Amino acid sequence: MRALLILLLLGMLAAAGYFAYSAIAIQGEPIPTEGYVALALGAGFSVVVGIGLMVLLFFSSRRGYDEPPHFR
Secondary structure, three states: OOHHHHHHHHHHHHHHHHHHHHHOOOOOOOOOOOHHHHHHHHHHHHHHHHHHHHHHHHHHHHHHOOOOOOOO
16 A cells, blocks of 8 residues: 555656646746746735734734633
8 A cells, every 4th residue: 555655656746747847848828027026026915924824823822812611
């Protein structure tokens, strides 16, 4: 069973490598300036959302909101 899992994961790694190489090797037009701006804005927004969620996680943990309820 373990060998099958290792073979499956190695197959997925090989497929990801193949698709990554084929995406890099394709010939075509370069990305326009608007594409780079959209990519930067999307990445920046993702980082801001991630930081905001981590702040909420730490805030909730410090204030005790993650503790199980105490019924009387």
